[in-house]
Amino acid sequence: MKILITGAGGQIGHDLIGALVAAGHHVVSTDLAPRPPSHAHAGGDWQRLDVTDAAAVQHMFTDERPELVYHLAAILSASGEANPRLAYDVNQTGTWNVLEAARRAKVKRLMFTSSIAVFGPPPSGPLPDPCPDDVALHPGTMYGATKVSGELLCSYYRKRYDIDCRGVRFPGLISAAMPGGGSSDYALFMYVDAVRKGSYEAFARADTRIPLMYMPDGVRALLELAFAEREKLSRTIYNIAAFSPRADEIATSVRRAIPDAQFTYVPDPVRQGILDSWPKAIDDAAARRDWSWKPSYTLDAMTDDLVPRVRRMLDLGAVLSH
Ligand SMILES: NC(=O)c1ccc[n+]([C@@H]2O[C@H](COP(=O)([O-])OP(=O)(O)OC[C@H]3O[C@@H](n4cnc5c(N)ncnc54)[C@H](O)[C@@H]3O)[C@@H](O)[C@H]2O)c1
Structure with a gap:
């Protein structure tokens, strides 16, 4: 096509x-x-x-x-x-x-x-x-x-x-690529900064829970x-939905791969306000019924696949700002 x-x-x-x-x-x-x-x-x-x-x-x-x-x-x-x-x-x-x-x-x-x-x-x-x-x-x-x-x-x-x-x-959405200015970017930076600095100060509260994929x-x-x-x-x-972890549950998952990673939470009022206005989890029954939608990655399965990719991306010299 x-x-x-x-x-x-x-x-x-x-x-x-x-x-x-x-x-x-x-x-x-x-x-x-x-x-x-x-x-x-x-x-x-x-x-x-x-x-x-x-x-x-x-x-x-x-x-x-x-x-x-x-x-x-x-x-x-x-x-x-x-x-x-x-x-x-x-x-x-x-x-x-x-x-x-x-x-x-x-x-x-x-x-x-x-x-x-x-x-x-x-x-x-x-x-x-x-x-x-x-x-x-x-x-x-x-x-x-x-x-x-x-x-x-x-x-x-x-x-x-x-x-x-x-x-x-x-x-x-989370991937080993430059995020585009979304409010969910904290989730990717928990991985990126854990790899490159061993720590990350998230712009969201620890109990922030939004749908991720x-x-x-x-x-x-x-x-x-x-x-x-x-x-x-x-x-x-x-x-469509996959998983809906709290920010501190993402931290626990990142520590599967990087045990010493440290996370702190300092909410940015604008972005926290946006995150709090979103649903905590999504019902995707219609997509599952009509076109057999089914996610294949859990949070931990994503972590296991993503961390080596983030390492490779940083080795290649990607510049990520936040
Ligand atoms: N990434 C996510 O988490 C997410 C979540 C929900 C929905 N979406 C949607 O998916 C789509 C793609 O998201 P993404 O993450 O790749 O976003 P992104 O910000 O990474 O990429 C968007 C692209 O649009 C381009 N763009 C901006 N203004 C333009 C213009 N005037 N003409 C042509 N191109 C222009 C930018 O240069 C950029 O390359 C968007 O519609 C977004 O709303 C993304």
Whole structure:
């Protein structure tokens, strides 16, 4: 299949491009900047594309005529609170531009990457735990608001124009790659700083509990949903879940591999506020039923696989800031 990815230069693109190329697809990766050195291994073509530029998106889709689009380009939650206008432009207008270009270029299928950030505590009380697909959505961030809008636009384009839009609400994703300014980044830095410094001061409380997922499961979900039989799908957007550890349970797991690692917890008010507004755990029964979704990594299985990868990444000289 000919597949175009927007925002391919980020954390998910890093692993998704390679998985699609390995499966034999013709992949056109696009992002604001040229291919980053960290993505050099992945293969496929690379083009510059700013999703806020409607004409450029239209030209690209008309020239390339992809059969499937993975729309990843976005400004994530913490970066979005630092610059809500940019988050609105990229996530809201960018998604509109991508859907419009897909409609005009007769793209058959589009995968949207939503987030647990669509959830927030409703005025009537706390979110259910675990949180099902269909609850009233009260996101507390610009990122979450634009993801709710993106989900609704996907449903609209599916119904009105018969573009086969599909998507997942990802938990915080963890991989040995540069995270993109999400509020769940503390979880990855517990691994990175344990390896490189032996200690980490987390910007979240020790009892912070949010849904997380190891990237290989996240990428597999993106492939499995994209190629699932349409008749089996009862929804446009699906909750998916893996594990929901407290921050101090992640610390215990990291110590399996790095026994002396020290962790302290100094909550950052903005990012802690975002984390506290998210569900503690997710109910993904619909994804399990409709397209047989099942995560394969537990927290400890992720730790065992991730720590050597983080070591290799740091040996290669990756610069991670936080
Ligand atoms: N990583 C996670 O934990 C997570 C969780 C939930 C949902 N998601 C969603 O998955 C998608 C990909 O996430 P990621 O972790 O790879 O994010 P990331 O921040 O690592 O990558 C996003 C990419 O989008 C690009 N981008 C920004 N503005 C752009 C523009 N105007 N035009 C084109 N590209 C632009 C950036 O250059 C970056 O390479 C996003 O839609 C995100 O909301 C990610």
